[in-house]
Amino acid sequence: MRIGIDLGGTKVAAVVLSGERVLAQRRRPTPANDYQGTLRLLVQLVKELEQELGAQVLPVGLGHPGSVTPGSGLIRNANSTCLNGRPLQRDLEAQLGRPVAMANDANCMALSELHDGAARGLESAFLVILGTGVGGAVVNQGRLHCGANGLAGEWGHNPLPWMSAAEFPGELCWCGQRGCLETWLSGPALSRCHAAAGGGTLSAREIAVAAHDGHPQARASMAAYAQRLARALAAVINCLDPQCIVLAGGLSQIEYLYHAVPGYWGQWVFAEQVNTRLVPARHGDASGVRGAARLE
Numbered sequence: 001m002r003i004g005i006d007l008g009g010t011k012v013a014a015v016v017l018s019g020e021r022v023l024a025q026r027r028r029p030t031p032a033n034d035y036q037g038t039l040r041l042l043v044q045l046v047k048e049l050e051q052e053l054g055a056q057v058l059p060v061g062l063g064h065p066g067s068v069t070p071g072s073g074l075i076r077n078a079n080s081t082c083l084n085g086r087p088l089q090r091d092l093e094a095q096l097g098r099p100v101a102m103a104n105d106a107n108c109m110a111l112s113e114l115h116d117g118a119a120r121g122l123e124s125a126f127l128v129i130l131g132t133g134v135g136g137a138v139v140n141q142g143r144l145h146c147g148a149n150g151l152a153g154e155w156g157h158n159p160l161p162w163m164s165a166a167e168f169p170g171e172l173c174w175c176g177q178r179g180c181l182e183t184w185l186s187g188p189a190l191s192r193c194h195a196a197a198g199g200g201t202l203s204a205r206e207i208a209v210a211a212h213d214g215h216p217q218a219r220a221s222m223a224a225y226a227q228r229l230a231r232a233l234a235a236v237i238n239c240l241d242p243q244c245i246v247l248a249g250g251l252s253q254i255e256y257l258y259h260a261v262p263g264y265w266g267q268w269v270f271a272e273q274v275n276t277r278l279v280p281a282r283h284g285d286a287s288g289v290r291g292a293a294r295l296e
Contacts, residue, residue: 001016001017001018001023001053001055001058002016002017002018002058002059002060002061002293002294003015003016003017003046003049003050003058003059003060003061003293004016004017004060004061004062004063004108004289004290004291004292004293004294004295005042005045005046005060005061005062005063005289005292006063006105006108006288006289006292007030007038007042007062007063007064007065007080007105008030008065008080008105008131008132008288009030009065009079009080009131009132009133010029010030010131010132011027011028011029011030012027012028012029012030012038012041012042012045013025013026013027013285013286013288013289014026014027014045014046014049014289015049015286015289015290015293016049016053016058016293017290017293017294020116022286022290023053024049024052024053025289026045026048026049028041028045030080033080033081033082034082035082035083035086038080038082038083039088039091039092039095042062042092043092043095043096046058046060046096057098059098059101059296060096060098060100060101061100061101061102061103061108061291061292061293061294061295061296062088062089062092062100062101062102062103062292062295063102063103063104063105063107063108063109063288063289063291063292063295064078064083064088064102064103064104064105065077065078065079065080065083065104065105065133065135066078066079066080066083066084066104067104067150067151067154068089068102068150070149070150072087073087073089073090074086074087075087075088077154077157077175079132079133079174079182081174088102089102101295101296102295103291103292103295104135104137104153105129105135105288106127106128106129106135106136106137106153106288107137107144107146107153107291108287108288108289108291108292108294108295109127109129109137109248109281109287109288109291110125110127110137110138110139110144110153110291111144111291111294111295112281112283112286112287112288112290112291112294113125113127113246113248113281113282113283113287113291114139114142114143114144115291115294116282117246117281117282117283117287118244118246118279118280118281118282119139119244119246121142122139122142122243122244123139123140123141123142123243124139124140124141124240124241124242124243124244125138125139125242125243125244125245125246126138126139126153126155126233126236126240126242126244126245126246127139127153127245127246127248127281128155128233128245128246128247128248128249128252129248129249129288130185130186130187130229130247130248130249130250130251130252131186131187131249131250131251132186132187132188132250133156133182133186134155134156134181134182134185134186135153135154135155135156136153136154136155136156136236137152137153138152138153138240139242155181155232155236156180156181156182156185156186157173157175157177157180157181157182158180158181158232158235159177159178159179159180159181160179160180160181160184160228160231160232161231161232161234161235161268162231162268163179167179170183170184171183171184171189171192181232184228184232185225185228185229185232185251187203187204187250187251188204190204190207190221190225190251191203191204191207193221193224193225194207194217194218194221197217197220197221197224198217199217199218199221202218204250204251204254205250205253207221207222208222208251208254208256211256212256222254222256222260223260226256226257226260226261226264227264229257229261230260230261230262230263230264230265230267230268231264231265231268233245233261233265233278234265234267234268234269235268237265237269237274237276238268238269238270241276242276243275243276243277244276244277244278244279245276245277245278245279246279246280246281247278247279247280247281248280248281248284248285248287248288249285250285252280252281252284253280253284253285257278258278258279258280261278262274262278
């Protein structure tokens with residue numbers, strides 16, 4: 001039995017995994033901009049799960065936004081900015097009294113999908129999280145590829161490619177740059193773009209439902225989102241040429257994207273025919289937490 005925790009921008013999910021089976025699970029809101037509150041919640045979830053199963057000490061894996069700075073062990077590049085510059089692994093290990101395995105949330109999702117999901121058996125894949133933030137992970141030769149700087153797949157902080165005059169230079173991102181993919185393709189970004197177009201204040205899920213029901217502005221907002229996602233993924237295909245692109249995160253549940261995006265991306269892929277498939281993560285929102293449980 002292993003505990004996996006997925007620390008997201010708006011929610012924290014935790015499971016106990018035994019083989020392929022989930023034995024217990026929890027989901028709580030992420031304490032907003034509160035590092036100490038986040039630590040307390042993580043410790044509380046571990047203790048609750050162990051008590052439920054009558055287990056004294058279980059291995060713990062944590063998927064987190066951003067990445068770990070080599071050498072110092074400090075979190076960097078997390079859209080949950082209260083984590084940045086903090087020794088999350090060291091602090092959590094001290095409070096739990098045991099080692100904690102950690103990895104970027106997108107990499108955890110990739111581990112899960114490589115093990116028994118949509119990327120199983122593939123030589124190459126690009127895995128995307130579309131949620132409160134935007135991230136990615138790279139599979140090369142059937143293995144997770146992290147890169148020389150631990151940055152492979154940090155896709156959300158590249159600029160939206162082939163911007164129109166109306167889009168340029170884009171919104172200011174929390175990272176200090178303008179026009180990052182996260183400012184166009186995250187759930188909050190979809191809501192903001194919809195509101196700016198006169199559609200009112202709706203969540204990404206509400207916009208998708210309204211579009212499915214035929215609301216004109218919601219349909220226009222979803223089409224604009226799909227076209228931007230297609231441009232962003234076309235740039236990935238031009239660089240990595242993966243067999244498959246796997247979507248996870250809250251927005252990956254929007255079925256419309258799986259036919260709309262491939263319908264657009266051929267305009268920017270540098271080939272006569274695009275053989276790359278676009279598919280949802282087999283385990284959906286649970287991919288990250290299942291992958292975290294597999295960390296060693």
